[in-house]
Amino acid sequence: MDEHAVAPVAWAAWLEASALGHAARDSLWLYPLVSVAHVLAVAVLVGGILVFDLRVLGFASRIPLSAAGGLILPLARAAFVVALASGAVMLAADATHVASNPAFLVKAVAVMLAGANILLFHVIALPSLEAPIGGLARTSAACSLALWLTVAASGRAIAYF
Secondary structure, eight states, X not given: OOTTOOOOOHHHHHHHHSHHHHXXXXXXXXXXXXXXXXXXXXXXXXXXXXXXXXXXTTTTTTSOHHHHHHHHHHHHHHHHHHHHHHHHHHHHHTHHHHTTOHHHHHHHHHHHHHHHHHHIIIIIIOSSTTSOOOHHXXXXXXXXXXXXXXXXXXXXXXXXX
């Protein structure tokens, strides 16, 4: 072992050695199809969140937030599920390498913070899309934009580290 190599994290070694990891590496079509699904899901997720957060921040204020949310949020939720599932397959293919990738670590932390921010937004800052938009909701929307753009950018950067 190279003296500078990092020992694989136990969960990453387990995931990579799992049936999912083997399928992701051994199938001719699985990884490419999942990769395309992941990119499309992230595009829908981040694009939807971008539009929704901009609406919360005051853009397109003639469109009621409830109407915008009613259209965008179900799509974003579905896209999140697809992105999470496809990301797990992609991670399983090379988990021991990816787990030590700084871009992956940034992405993982940003996803967790974005998830916490979603809870803050929908439970505390704006529990109803019919409620008036206050400062906490706007701050949460601005944080959401930064976090989800970080998720997208760091996810793309994984290939370069």
